[in-house]
Amino acid sequence: MGQYMLTYFSISINSFRVSGGILLMMMAIDMLHGKVSETLQTEQEMQEGETKESIAIVPLSIPLLAGPGAISYIILYAFRGAGLHHYLMMVLIIVLVVMILWGVLACIPWLNRHISxxxxxxxxxxxxLIIAALAIEFIANGLKGLFPVLAAGI
Known part of the structure; x- marks a missing residue:
């Protein structure tokens, strides 16, 4: 479905790589500064959430786990291969990541008590820093695809 959407809007996968890399870089820079990224939750969203009866439905970590960065990565990974085997491996990887995340999130109360x-x-x-390096890779690969002369020089 993602490929059809990109085709409909005339967006090349390389443009998507660059934009996904920029988005990841913005999140990484906020992490390096030690603050909550505005790509996670804007001031207006925070105020709106305070007026609702229950904001527990959407935890703060959801935008990072399944937000624009994660979606960009999945779309880019989907373009690396084709066929049933490739997509089954993607599903297996997603299930594995969900299980690991469940384990990590279950350990958060213990980590909170033991880590300053x-x-x-x-x-x-x-x-x-690791996410910034990944973002640079996205951007570099996208630029090589958009400007093949860059790839020829390497």
Whole structure:
């Protein structure tokens, strides 16, 4: 379905790589600065959530786990191959990631008691650095596809 949507809007996969990389880079920069990204929740969304009776339906981590960055990565990975085997592997990987995330999220109360705020900030910044490197790879691969002369020089 994603390929048809990109075709309908005349968006090349390389343009999507660059835009997905930029989005990931914005999130990574916010993580490196140790603040909650505005790509996760804007001030208006936060105020709207405070006026609702229950905001527990959508935890703060959902935009990071299944937000624009994750969706971009899945779409880009889907273009790496074709066929039933490739898509079954993608489903298997997603299920594995969900199980790992469930384990990590289940451990959060224990981690919160045993890791200091400084430790959490250090880990957040380290993950921000890894996400920034991944974003650069997305952008570089997209630019090579958009401008083949760049790939010829390497």
């Amino acid at each position: 705020r400084t430790g959490i900030n250090v880990f957040t910044r380290l993950m921000g």
